[in-house]
Amino acid sequence: MDTAQNTRADVANVRTDGKPAGRERPDPMDFLGIDAMLSEEELRVRDEVRAFVAEGIKPNVAKWWEDAHFPREIAPEMGAMGLLGMHLSGYGCAGKSAVSYGLACMELEAGDSGLRTFVSVQGSLAMSGLHKFGSEEQKEEWLPPMAKGEAIGCFGLTEPSAGSDPAGMKTFARKEGTDWVINGSKRWIGMGSIADVAVLWARTDEEGNPVRGFVVPTSTPGFHAKDITGKFSMRSSIQCDLTFEEMRLPESAMLPGVKGLKGPFACLNEARYGIIWGAMGAARDCYEVALGYAKEREQFDRPVASFQLVQKKLADMMIEIDKGTLLALHLGRMKDAGTLRPEQISVGKLNNVREAIEIAREARTILGGNGVTLEYPIMRHMNNLESVRTYEGTDEVHTLIIGNAITGIPAFR
CATH class of the missing domain: 1.10.540.10 (Acyl-CoA dehydrogenase/oxidase, N-terminal domain)
Known part of the structure; x- marks a missing residue:
């Protein structure tokens, strides 16, 4: 390239304020734009x-x-x-x-x-x-x-002995005349004790004993909810044990639009999709707090952000957050286009929650002992994410969903 070409290239890369175009330092909170x-x-x-x-x-x-x-x-x-x-x-x-x-x-x-x-x-x-x-x-x-927000709902699927295997549910609805009578129990049901209505799933005595959904006002006799206490995670939320004792419902309480586990699974995929994004929010908050702390906290007469190992931790966090957010955005665009498959949702849920937990743990180390207190949000996020990792499908379940999609061979049983 001759001198004139070099000059033209230099001019093309200069903004009106005289600074090189496109060379601003990336935003630490939106590094990839x-x-x-x-x-x-x-x-x-x-x-x-x-x-x-x-x-x-x-x-x-x-x-x-x-x-x-x-x-x-x-x-x-x-x-x-x-x-x-x-x-x-x-x-x-x-x-x-x-x-x-x-x-x-x-x-x-x-x-x-x-x-x-x-x-x-x-x-x-x-x-x-x-x-x-x-x-x-x-x-x-x-x-x-x-x-x-005037009425609160809950979703009754998981049972004490049927978490990752909802096909093993024991809650049972029998037909008596035109009514349904339900007995059984559910566990880890969000909002159960403050809910006004429950969308409840039970096996029925219809031919083949299919799972059916029921709309249950929580004031129905025989419906009982008890908060699960002693939690070290999700403490600003409510999870409950539900029990049903000869709970009688009219025929109109049944959800007419679905029969079988495809009903609750369709709802679970909606929740799993939200988790893909949510986990990156928790991770981003941990990273933002750790970055701010590292720039202000001094050790050996210099901010800890100046140390190579701390910069590596921050760089690794930022990369995984932006990768996870790009994954969430891509899956969201697919969902809006109507092309998103459940197996692809599993990729997002498995990856983003797993990475968010690692980001929280690394962020905590930058804060040292201060990171375990409620003065900072990191340990709270870390504890919460352990629950997020489990609900709506464990790592193992999502791994096997993906493995089945890759190989065509189910490995659940």
Whole structure:
């Protein structure tokens, strides 16, 4: 290249302010420029939820977590923002895109996994089950108040002896005249003790004993909920044991739109999708806190951010967060296009939760002993993520789902 060509190339790479174009230091919180891939509407949703978390959740959540308290009063606020069932259409729901819903989950979990879990239980599980499979009467009765946060829902699938294997459920519904009578139990049911309605799954005495869904007002005689206490994780959320003793329901309580485990699995995939984004929110919060702390904390007369090993930790965190966020965005675009498969959701859930836990653990080391206190959010995120890793499918289950998709050979049994 001659001198004139060199000069033209130099001029082309200079901005109007005289600085080299495209050579600004990348934003440590958006290193790969992912924000540029989002629409104005997606950014608006993201920023509104981020502001809500900054003002209403982060200043209070350490106390909620320490006291094992779920702030029930936050539900109407979330409803007013359109966060409850926000990816559903009609019946008072916001009808937002999958990407917008994912971004909301990311921001909520940057506050706390327990608060994102509430939105997931309400919208992706209970409301989604009603929306996908309910009768028009069931939808009209429950979805509008649930979207407003005036009514709380729960989703009864997991049992004490049937977690990863829901086909082994023992909760049973028998037909008596035109009624259904249900006996059994469920465990680890989010929001069960404060719920107004449960979307409950039970094996029935229909031919072949298929699993069917039921819409159960929690005031129904025979419905009992008890909080699970002594948790070291998800303390700002509620998980319960449910028991059903000769609980009698009218025929109209059954969800008419589905028969078999494909019903609850369809709802689980909605919740798993939200987790893909949410886990990256928790990871990002840990990274942001660790980065700020490393730049301010001095040891040996210099900030710890100046040490090579600390910079390696921060670089590794940033890379995995941006990779995980790009994965979530790609899967979200596929979901909006109607091409996303359950096995691909498993890739996102397995990878992003696993990486988020490692990021939280590394971030804690940068804070040293201070990292184990509630003054900082990292240990709280770390403990919460251990539950996120287990619910909606363990690492092992998602690994086998992916393995089956790769090989065509199921390895569950």
